Amino acid sequence: MDGIGDICRKHNCLFLVDTVASLGAAPIFMDQQNIDILYTGSQKALNAPPGTAPISFNERACQKMFNRKTKPVSYLFDMTHLSNYWGCDGKPARLYHHTGPVSGFFALRESLAILAERGLETSWKKHKEVAAYLYRGLEDLGIKLFIPDRDLRLPSVTTIAIPDGYDWRELLMYIMKNHQMEMTGGLGPSIGMVMRIGLMGYNCEKHNADMALHALADALKNCKKSKA
Incomplete structure (x- = not known):
């Protein structure tokens, strides 16, 4: 991953990285490597049941997302709608997006706690x-x-x-x-x-x-x- 984020910054494009099979298993540094968007899966090295997909956007990606002029073809692909669901858009009103897999969230939280304890x-x-x-x-x-x-x-x-x-x-x-x-x-x-x-x-x-x-x-x- 080293250097790719720098090239993306140079050409003013976003750098999205799939870490489904690597997060927790191999070194990855979102900030240091200038990764704008990073996502993973709960069921691989994070060792939780399948069904949840953690994703992270940096400020650069958020600015692009919140200032776009066109809307996605479906709210299922609308990250601004999803960010509102999670309370990440700074707006007081929270709109319904979907019913979250609550048991999956608790399982993921526990798996992350185990990983943090292990190091x-x-x-x-x-x-x-x-x-x-x-x-x-x-x-x-x-x-x-x-x-x-x-x-x-x-x-x-x-x-x-x-x-x-x-x-x-x-x-x-x-x-x-x-x-x-x-x-x-x-x-x-x-x-x-x-x-x-x-x-x-x-x-x-x-x-x-x-x-x-x-x-x-x-x-x-x-x-x-x-x-x-």
Whole structure:
């Protein structure tokens, strides 16, 4: 992320960052990195049930949002309406926007309290150590990491190149059926190129990495490999 926010400031555009799988697992500094809008998901490294999506706007983004001339096509996408619901727009009148998932908010608050007690630096270190452990195990299996540069990898989600000659869908289905474990394929342009392993939050443990490695080794042994 370093430097991208500076470029956005230079060209007078907003910098929005998706930290769904990284907040709590890897260092991210909204102010220092000149991030204007940052959002995440409750169910990943924050370790809360799915259903809530924390989002943050800095002053620069708020000025842009509150001074725009056109309205969104739907109030569902209207952040000014949402900010009023949360009491963030400075207006005394509060309008109805939606019924909030109250139990989800309390669960998220507790998960954040646990993370704060543990310490962000400790969480970052744990995710990095478990990721490194997983990398070594994958390399021992002869599996290539999709991102060659270790410093550019996200510690909470590891992308591996699909082993030559294997059908990635067959590998994933075998692992789900025989090990009750869900790994996923790529997204967008990476579909058919990678498989993804997520170890984050509560699941960020070496014994879970061992389970993933065992499942992969078993799948490689028992799934058909083309001769081409």
